[in-house]
Amino acid sequence: MTLLPAVAALAAADFRGIVPHFVAAGFTVSEPAAGVVQIVGDASRASVLLSVGVHGDETAPIELLAQLLEVLARQPHQLAVNLMIVVGNIAAIRQAQRFIDVDLNRLFCRERGLLSATAEAARADELMLASRAFFTRAAGPRLHLDLHTAIRGSLYPTFAMIPHGIAATDRQALIALLGHAGMAAVILNRSTASTFSAYTAAELGATSATVELGQVSTLGNNDPGRFAAASVTLARTLRGYTAPTIPQVPLVFEVVQEIIKHSEAFHMTFDGTTPNFTVLPRDALIATDGLVEYRVGHDEERVVFPNPSVRIGFRAGLMVVRCDVTQAESRRVQ
Ligand SMILES: [Zn+2]
Structure with a gap:
C-alpha cells in the first residue's frame, strides 16, 4: 500500500x-x-x-x-x-x-x-x-x-x-x-x-x-x-487541555521482579510469544540461569516483556502484581 x-x-x-x-x-x-x-x-x-x-x-x-x-x-x-x-x-x-x-x-x-x-x-x-x-x-x-x-x-x-x-x-x-x-x-x-x-x-x-x-x-x-x-x-x-476531571482509571500494577539474563545458560519457561500480563501462580518457575532460579513470590504475578533472547546483562522480562496506588504510596512513606 x-x-x-x-x-x-x-x-x-x-x-x-x-x-x-x-x-x-x-x-x-x-x-x-x-x-x-x-x-x-x-x-x-x-x-x-x-x-x-x-x-x-x-x-x-x-x-x-x-x-x-x-x-x-x-x-x-x-x-x-x-x-x-x-x-x-x-x-x-x-x-x-x-x-x-x-x-x-x-x-x-x-x-x-x-x-x-x-x-x-x-x-x-x-x-x-x-x-x-x-x-x-x-x-x-x-x-x-x-x-x-x-x-x-x-x-x-x-x-x-x-x-x-x-x-x-x-x-x-x-x-x-x-x-x-x-x-x-x-x-x-x-x-x-x-x-x-x-x-x-x-x-x-x-x-x-x-x-x-x-x-x-x-x-x-x-x-x-x-x-x-x-x-x-x-x-x-x-492544545493545552488537561485531562477531563472524570477519571478513567486504568488498572495499576507494580514491578516486583526484574528478570535479568546473566549468562548463556539463561532459560525462560516461556518465550517471546507469551502474551504480556500472562498470569503465573505462586512458586511457578519463571527462569533459570545456571544455579539461580527465578520463581513467583506472590499469590500470582504477571509477566511483561518476556524476551529470553536479549543480550547477557539485559532485562529478559518483568514480573508485576496489581497494586492499589494509595496503598503503594503509604508503603513508600513508611
Ligand atoms: Zn518499543
Whole structure:
C-alpha cells in the first residue's frame, strides 16, 4: 500500500512539511540533531516531548504522530505547549528493524561498558543532550510520552510503564491522562532503568511514560481506529487541555521482579510469544540461569516483556502484581 506523504516524511525524520507553518506562526523552531525538532514559544508554557521510533519496527506511533502534526501544522496557533518531537532510531526505521547494533532503549544512561561503541550509543547521547536542553530552558510542567508498540500480544493491548522518580501528584495526573488515552493498564517501576522515559523522569524532572499502543505492524498497515483515544488525548494535550476531571482509571500494577539474563545458560519457561500480563501462580518457575532460579513470590504475578533472547546483562522480562496506588504510596512513606 502507498504511505500517506506525512507518514513517509516523519518515518524518514523529515520535518520540512511542518516546520514552515510553525515558523510563520511565530514559534522558534530548531533541529538540534537529525530526527529532532523543537517548536518553542513562551518559556512559561508546558514542555511536551513526544518520541516515536526508539524501536525501529514500531510504526503505529509514527503514523499516529504524523497525522497529529499534519493537522496541527495547518492550525499552528493552536499549539499551546513547547513541543519536542523525536524520531528515535532513524537507521533502524529505514531497515524496519528493532535496532542496528543494540536496543536503543537500554542506553539512556552514562555507564554503557562494552556497548559504548555501538551505533545506538551515539544516538542516545544526542537524544539525552537535546532533551536536557529542551526541558531545562522552560519553567512550565514537563511531560514526556515515549510511544511504542509491543512486539507480542497482550492481555491488555494498550498499557504504559511509568518510571521511578515522579512526584506522587504528578504521577496521579499522568495515570488519569493515560486512562483517557485508552491505556487499560499502567505499570509503576520503582527501580532505576536506562530507558528514554526513565532518563527524562529521573534526570530532567519530567512526568514520563513509555506508552505501548498495541502490537507491531509494518508502516501503513496499522489500524488507526485502535489508537483513536490516544490520538484525541495527545491532540488535546498539545492544545493545552488537561485531562477531563472524570477519571478513567486504568488498572495499576507494580514491578516486583526484574528478570535479568546473566549468562548463556539463561532459560525462560516461556518465550517471546507469551502474551504480556500472562498470569503465573505462586512458586511457578519463571527462569533459570545456571544455579539461580527465578520463581513467583506472590499469590500470582504477571509477566511483561518476556524476551529470553536479549543480550547477557539485559532485562529478559518483568514480573508485576496489581497494586492499589494509595496503598503503594503509604508503603513508600513508611
Ligand atoms: Zn518499543
